[in-house]
Amino acid sequence: MCELLAMSANVPTDICFSFAGLMQRGGNTGPHKDGWGVTFYEGKGCRTFKDPQPSYDSEIARLVSNYPIKSKSVICHIRQANAGPVCLENTHPFTRELWGKNFTYAHNGQLANYKDVLKTNTLLAIGTTDSEQAFCWLLEQLIIKFGNTSPAPELLHTYLAKLAKRIDELGVFNLILSDGDFVFAYCSNKLHWITRRAPFGPAQLIDTDVAIDFKKETTDKDVVTVIATQPLTLDEQWHKMQAGQWQVFKQGESSFSG
Amino acid sequence: MCELLAMSANVPTDICFSFAGLMQRGGNTGPHKDGWGVTFYEGKGCRTFKDPQPSYDSEIARLVSNYPIKSKSVICHIRQANAGPVCLENTHPFTRELWGKNFTYAHNGQLANYKDVLKTNTLLAIGTTDSEQAFCWLLEQLIIKFGNTSPAPELLHTYLAKLAKRIDELGVFNLILSDGDFVFAYCSNKLHWITRRAPFGPAQLIDTDVAIDFKKETTDKDVVTVIATQPLTLDEQWHKMQAGQWQVFKQGESSFSG
Numbered sequence: 001m002c003e004l005l006a007m008s009a010n011v012p013t014d015i016c017f018s019f020a021g022l023m024q025r026g027g028n029t030g031p032h033k034d035g036w037g038v039t040f041y042e043g044k045g046c047r048t049f050k051d052p053q054p055s056y057d058s059e060i061a062r063l064v065s066n067y068p069i070k071s072k073s074v075i076c077h078i079r080q081a082n083a084g085p086v087c088l089e090n091t092h093p094f095t096r097e098l099w100g101k102n103f104t105y106a107h108n109g110q111l112a113n114y115k116d117v118l119k120t121n122t123l124l125a126i127g128t129t130d131s132e133q134a135f136c137w138l139l140e141q142l143i144i145k146f147g148n149t150s151p152a153p154e155l156l157h158t159y160l161a162k163l164a165k166r167i168d169e170l171g172v173f174n175l176i177l178s179d180g181d182f183v184f185a186y187c188s189n190k191l192h193w194i195t196r197r198a199p200f201g202p203a204q205l206i207d208t209d210v211a212i213d214f215k216k217e218t219t220d221k222d223v224v225t226v227i228a229t230q231p232l233t234l235d236e237q238w239h240k241m242q243a244g245q246w247q248v249f250k251q252g253e254s255s256f257s258g
Numbered sequence: 259m260c261e262l263l264a265m266s267a268n269v270p271t272d273i274c275f276s277f278a279g280l281m282q283r284g285g286n287t288g289p290h291k292d293g294w295g296v297t298f299y300e301g302k303g304c305r306t307f308k309d310p311q312p313s314y315d316s317e318i319a320r321l322v323s324n325y326p327i328k329s330k331s332v333i334c335h336i337r338q339a340n341a342g343p344v345c346l347e348n349t350h351p352f353t354r355e356l357w358g359k360n361f362t363y364a365h366n367g368q369l370a371n372y373k374d375v376l377k378t379n380t381l382l383a384i385g386t387t388d389s390e391q392a393f394c395w396l397l398e399q400l401i402i403k404f405g406n407t408s409p410a411p412e413l414l415h416t417y418l419a420k421l422a423k424r425i426d427e428l429g430v431f432n433l434i435l436s437d438g439d440f441v442f443a444y445c446s447n448k449l450h451w452i453t454r455r456a457p458f459g460p461a462q463l464i465d466t467d468v469a470i471d472f473k474k475e476t477t478d479k480d481v482v483t484v485i486a487t488q489p490l491t492l493d494e495q496w497h498k499m500q501a502g503q504w505q506v507f508k509q510g511e512s513s514f515s516g
Contacts, residue, residue, distance in 0.1 A: 042310075044384050045346025050305050059325050067317050088303025089360075096355060100382035102347075122406060124358035126302050148380060 002092070002108045003032055004191070005076035006176040006227040008183040008249035012042075012070035013224050017205070017212050020065045021232040024207040025078060027054030034081040035091040038064055039104045040071040041180035046102045050091045072251070073178045077106035089127035094135050096123065098142065099150040101179045105138075107131035108229055109172030109188055117170060134167050138177075153182065153248075157256050160184055161246045168244070176227060183249045185227050187241035193227040194238045195252065203233040223252030260350070260366045261290055262449070263334035264434040264485040266441040266507035270300075270328035271482050275463070275470050278323045279490040282465035283336060285312030292339040293349040296322055297362045298329040299438035304360045308349045330509070331436045335364035347385035352393050354381065356400065357408040359437045363396075365389035366487055367430030367446055375428060392425050396435075411440065411506075415514050418442055419504045426502070434485060441507045443485050445499035451485040452496045453510065461491040481510030 005022050007015050019038065027033035036058070037050030047069075055061040055078050077092035084090040092106040111118075111130040118130075118137040125132040141163050142156075150156065160177065164186035167173045175186040185191055198221075200214035218224075227249070231238040241247065248256040263280050265273050277296065285291035294316065295308030305327075313319040313336050335350035342348040350364040369376075369388040376388075376395040383390040399421050400414075408414065418435065422444035425431045433444040443449055456479075458472035476482075485507070489496040499505065506514040 042346040045349065047308050047346060048306065052300075060321070063318065063321050088300040088305060091303065097382065097384060100384055102384055124355065124406075126355060126358055126360055148382075 002077055002079045003030065003229040004106055004108045004174060004176050004227070006178065006183050006185065007074040007224065008252050009072050009222070009224040010251040010253070011222050012072055013222070014068035014070050015074050015076070016065050016068050017210070018226055018228070018232050019076065020210055021205040021207045022076065022078060022228070023055040023061045023065060028056035029207040032078040032080040034079040034086040036061060036078040037091050037093050038074065038076040039093045039095060040069045041073040041102070041178065042071060044101060044180060046095060046104060046180060048093060048095060050088065052086050052088050052091055073180050073183055075104045075106050075176055075178050082110050084127055084129035087127070090129045090132070092131060094132050096135070096139055098139050099148070101150070103139065103177065103179050105135045105175070105177045107134060108174040108190070111167065111171040111173065114170045118167070134173070138163050138167070154256065157182070157184060157248050158258070161186065161258055164246065165244065174229065181250065182255070183227065184246065185241070185249070186246040187243060189243055190229050191227065191241040192229070192231050192238040193225055193241065193247070194236055195223065195225045195254065197223045202235070204235050206232060206234050225249045225252050225254070260338055261288065261336045261487040262364055262366045262432060262434050262485070264436070264441050264443065265329070265332040265482065266510050267330050267480070267482040268509040269480050270330055271480065272326035272328050273332050273334070274323050274326050275468070276484055276486070276490050277334065278468055279463040279465045280334065280336060280486070281313040281319045281323060286314035287465040290336040290338040292337040292344040294319060294336040295349050295351050296332065296334040297351045297353060298327045299331040299360070299436065300329060302359060302438060304353060304362060304438060306351060306353060308346065310344050310346050310349055331438050331441055333362045333364050333434055333436050340368050342385055342387035345385070348387045348390070350389060352390050354393070354397055356397050357406070361397065361435065361437050363393045363433070363435045365392060366432040366448070369425065369429040369431065372428045376425070392431070396421050396425070412514065415440070415442060415506050416516070419444065419516055422504065423502065432487065439508065440513070441485065442504065443499070443507070444504040445501060447501055448487050449485065449499040450487070450489050450496040451483055451499065451505070452494055453481065453483045453512070455481045460493070462493050464490060464492050483507045483510050483512070
């Protein structure tokens with residue numbers, strides 16, 4: 001399986017602390033050694049750092065955890081391969097353009113007998129993972145439903161949830177998806193989130209001996225939500241999502257759910 | 259204007275030497291301080307490092323010039339903005355999926371009165387540059403012409419050249435484009451290339467005091483072509499492309515031209 005990490009914030013925020021914990025699970029405290037990737041949005045643009053190497057021993061992961069790239073939406077993934085060999089084209093997150101925006105996607109889980117159900121005609125997968133095929137299908141369904149123009153957010157998110165549920169029927173499908181503005185999370189069997197806001201306190205990572213005092217790193221107006229497969233900190237209360245539940249975050253706040 | 263750099267090789271080769279020269283032009287020996295980006299192919303996958311910061315003073319550019327990522331096809335760009343503000347979504351190279359492959363594109367030049375001529379319906383630009391709009395138009399024209407399946411390389415390259423000439427009529431359009439397999443170069447007014455093969459010799463960068471002895475870095479079978487706006491080395495003979503000329507490189511060799 002894999003581990004997911006995402007962030008939604010109301011001010012550009014770096015993800016160094018959470019990433020430092022997650023990267024340890026990529027071959028050190030966890031078995032997810034088959035590559036990793038992270039996408040940072042800045043306005044409508046985004047940039048992705050990815051590596052088919054284990055994250056705990058990756059030169060690029062070290063850069064990402066030491067160099068604070070500030071972003072309001074981040075999507076991150078570390079991979080333990082099940083479908084598709086370990087190579088760059090099979091490394092999450094995947095980004096594609098839709099409606100003049102960058103849509104970025106990462107998946108935790110595994111799908112069975114999906115090839116006929118998730119077949120696509122215009123958007124083709126580049127790699128060989130079930131995950132990327134599901135992403136192509138999802139975007140193609142959005143185009144079929146809404147055409148060449150983005151619908152109202154509520155319509156989009158409700159339909160995304162419906163599509164995610166259909167994919168989920170094929171196996172395990174924990175999903176995070178962002179267009180830079182919202183972060184959408186769908187829980188198949190394992191996803192947690194936490195919203196941090198004033199009064200901020202300290203936190204201690206589970207996976208490595210790093211603690212932070214968020215009070216020193218933030219202002220009173222900051223609202224930052226972190227979504228992860230498993231909680232990343234020892235001493236905070238994370239919300240556990242239930243199977244079939246979905247949640248949209250915007251500017252750090254939970255904006256819409258079902 | 260901007261500077262372009264590309265590489266095509268028959269063995270995975272790093273571009274650290276050429277990149278070290280080019281990054282100096284991003285705000286130090288050259289005025290191209292408005293961001294930079296580089297895309298490395300590995301198989302069908304690719305990864306892009308980009309930064310709206312000047313390359314000569316970029317933490318990420320330092321990583322790229324010190325950490326040898328080996329690739330057979332590389333596309334690189336440093337930007338001096340003319341159309342569109344300095345931001346991540348306006349930073350080249352741009353990558354989009356077509357026919358189950360990653361197509362990566364970078365442009366040097368400027369287009370006038372292009373908005374009606376290069377209008378697109380299904381592939382929309384995310385940023386506000388003439389360059390990205392031209393890329394979307396180019397891919398949309400390929401889909402209109404060839405549908406959902408990749409044509410034979412000769413057909414594709416001849417048609418690409420025809421499309422590039424049409425865009426070139428709108429201003430200055432030096433282009434490099436790759437699908438990871440081929441590197442296509444179209445010269446509007448400024449593009450040079452060099453093919454290095456055995457017997458390899460030494461070379462000295464123009465922009466910084468760095469020399470290399472390729473003999474020590476290569477085997478006798480290596481064939482590596484570098485394409486750049488301006489020659490990057492002092493002591494080698496670069497081919498100067500003529501206006502309207504185009505050239506396809508594959509596995510380091512010039513394979514098709516017009």
